[in-house]
Amino acid sequence: MRIAIAGGGAAAVALLDSLARLDARPASVTVFEPSARLWSGRAYGPDLDAVRVNAPPVIMSIRDGDQGHYARWLGERAAAHLDERFGVPLVPRAVYGEYLHEVATAAAARLPVDVRRDRVTGVSRRGVELVVRTSGGHEQAVDRMVLCVGGGTPHDLFGLAGTPGYVADPYPLARTVRDVPHDGAVAVIGSGLTAVDVVVALASAGHAGPITLMSRSGVLPHVWQRPVRHETRHLTAARLREVRTTGDVARLVRAELDDLGEDFDAFAADLLATPLEDPVVRLRRQLAAIDAPELGRRIVQQAAHTLGPLAWSLLEDRDRLTAAHHRTAVSVSSPMVPVNAVQLGRLLEAGQLTLVRGLRAVVPSHPGFRVTARGGGPRADVVVNAVNPPPHAVPEAAASLVASLLAEGLAATGPKGGLEVAPGAALHVVGDLAAGGTFVTSSIPAVAAQAAATARALIAQ
Ligand SMILES: Cc1cc2nc3c(=O)[nH]c(=O)nc-3n(C[C@H](O)[C@H](O)[C@H](O)COP(=O)(O)OP(=O)(O)OC[C@H]3O[C@@H](n4cnc5c(N)ncnc54)[C@H](O)[C@@H]3O)c2cc1C
Structure with a gap:
């Protein structure tokens, strides 16, 4: 062949x-x-x-x-x-x-x-x-x-292609940070893993100007926790072959956590709070929980990568799940690594990095860009597109x-x-x-x- x-x-x-x-x-x-x-x-x-x-x-x-x-x-x-x-x-x-x-x-x-x-x-x-x-x-x-x-x-959500100061695709990051003025105001469209990459790259280059992460939801990726070896007994490939709804998957996670003596309801409530909680407060809590002994989030994150695609093909209510919890699911299943989370936390505490939620528009305003968002938006010299396709x-x-x-x-x-x-x-x-x-x-x-x-x-x- x-x-x-x-x-x-x-x-x-x-x-x-x-x-x-x-x-x-x-x-x-x-x-x-x-x-x-x-x-x-x-x-x-x-x-x-x-x-x-x-x-x-x-x-x-x-x-x-x-x-x-x-x-x-x-x-x-x-x-x-x-x-x-x-x-x-x-x-x-x-x-x-x-x-x-x-x-x-x-x-x-x-x-x-x-x-x-x-x-x-x-x-x-x-x-x-x-x-x-x-x-x-x-x-x-x-x-x-x-x-x-x-x-x-990345999609060009605001039609900025060709505008001086607009970076349509941040990769390779070495090129992006080289072209950013050392103390310029940088606004990043997006708050997912690509946006985190841009912040970490700017920080590594000693960028001195303000950096803003802007998105509709403001949700940051969750933070990976220190890996702990755990052999799942309920959330397994064999059991996932029988699931039909997200409720079935949740029941397997509940059984797993019950065995470990962990509180499934508290775990689920914390996940569902993702889009509602202040992202900076949430990041601080997650940084503190990198070594936490509870296994719930580790089990779900590992399963999302190894068993997720199998379960997904069987779920009859996957459209409802996507509609209701898309940002949360992406944030949990595509977490940032602790070294990057620590860097973000440091820049947020220092006031060099800010998060803007409710992003509505980014328009050229010669020089630079004007951002419209809930509660106002920053002016920027450079806009980096970190929207995930x-x-x-x-x-x-x-x-x-x-x-x-x-x-x-x-x-x-x-x-x-x-x-x-x-x-x-x-x-x-x-x-x-x-x-x-x-x-x-x-x-x-x-x-x-x-x-x-x-x-x-x-x-x-
Ligand atoms: C920046 C970044 C970081 C990531 N980090 C991680 C990570 O740490 N861990 C993880 O698990 N996943 C990560 N991912 C997810 C990533 O998608 C996968 O890990 C993986 O790289 C996807 O590989 P791929 O071969 O499908 O696509 P790609 O790596 O994009 O390769 C596709 C190739 O196809 C070529 N191509 C396109 N069109 C044509 C054509 N018409 N003819 C011939 N060739 C063509 C392109 O030139 C390209 O080289 C990351 C993704 C990105 C973008």
């Missing part, structure tokens, strides 16, 4: 690693990647050392079913990157990119892999074959195609490819966006573009699990 993979980021690495570990071998695997970030993708290329991975090693293994794979690779490197409060190593993103690179290189040594530095622009059917076309004018016939093209870039957004680089797949009937648009592919089809999608996934950006375990399932399906076909 001849396989084409569009995109050479973390999802492609996970797929190659899975294919290399199966007994059957494809006849050829061609990876198409136009950018300079082969194997590291958008997230793990060279950038500031201050910007680290967002999760503990147990969540960062690219090998499905082997949670210790990344920690073993880290080995002696771990000591140099220990986050004291977290009790685990958190490496700069580029170091994680080296891990991906090594995994991909090892897999490529066992598979007939060819890498083309070219962007896939379209695919058409020719009998039972697919013909892949690239921007460089290359055409190649394959039997199967896998899309590993990643997610979108919805998980099923089509990346710009894949727009013509996706259009051709829809036109050829090789894929359809899912009811909530993303691409739907019929079972047994010649096309597969791994990562955020796959329809039907949760509303949270795919984390490494989710991407690895999807990639492993895709590798098995490819070989079975």
